[in-house]
Amino acid sequence: MLIKKIIFTSMFATMIAAPAWAQEVAAFATTNDLVVVNNTDEDSTAVINNGACSSKLPNGVGVSHRRTTNHIPGNIVDIACLANRTRCTADVYMTNNCSGPIVAKVIFDTKKGIQDVQPSDQNKYKFTGETNTFVSQIDYK
Known part of the structure; x- marks a missing residue:
C-alpha cells in the first residue's frame, strides 16, 4: 500500500x-499524421518554423526517403508547430539533412491541414498538397 x-x-x-x-x-x-509522398530519387527534409532540421527527429521520421510515403506522427507535428499552430511553415529541402536550397514552402494548420504550397524550384519539382488535407506529394515535373 x-x-x-x-x-x-x-x-x-x-x-x-x-x-x-x-x-x-x-x-x-x-493533429493528424502528416503524410509526405516522395516520388523522386532524392530524400527530403524540412525545417519547421525556423527550428531544427527534421532529420534530427527520432527513428528517422523526419526524413522522407526517395520513392516512399512517410507518415510523420501527429504528436511530432504538434510539437514542431507549437509556436504557430494555424500557420505552421515548413521549408522543404531535397536532401537528407536540410542542406542546399529551399525547394518549397508548405504552410499548414495543425487542425485543418495544408493551406498553401509555394514551390521555389519550379524547373525540377512539382509539389502538390490539397487544401485542408494532411497529404503532400513531391514529383519531378
Whole structure:
C-alpha cells in the first residue's frame, strides 16, 4: 500500500511540475499524421518554423526517403508547430539533412491541414498538397 501511495504521489507531482508547453501539447494533441509522398530519387527534409532540421527527429521520421510515403506522427507535428499552430511553415529541402536550397514552402494548420504550397524550384519539382488535407506529394515535373 505504501508503494502505491509513493507511486501515485510521484506521478501527481510530476504532472503538476510538467512544463506548461508539455501540458498544452497533451491537451491539444489532435493533429493528424502528416503524410509526405516522395516520388523522386532524392530524400527530403524540412525545417519547421525556423527550428531544427527534421532529420534530427527520432527513428528517422523526419526524413522522407526517395520513392516512399512517410507518415510523420501527429504528436511530432504538434510539437514542431507549437509556436504557430494555424500557420505552421515548413521549408522543404531535397536532401537528407536540410542542406542546399529551399525547394518549397508548405504552410499548414495543425487542425485543418495544408493551406498553401509555394514551390521555389519550379524547373525540377512539382509539389502538390490539397487544401485542408494532411497529404503532400513531391514529383519531378
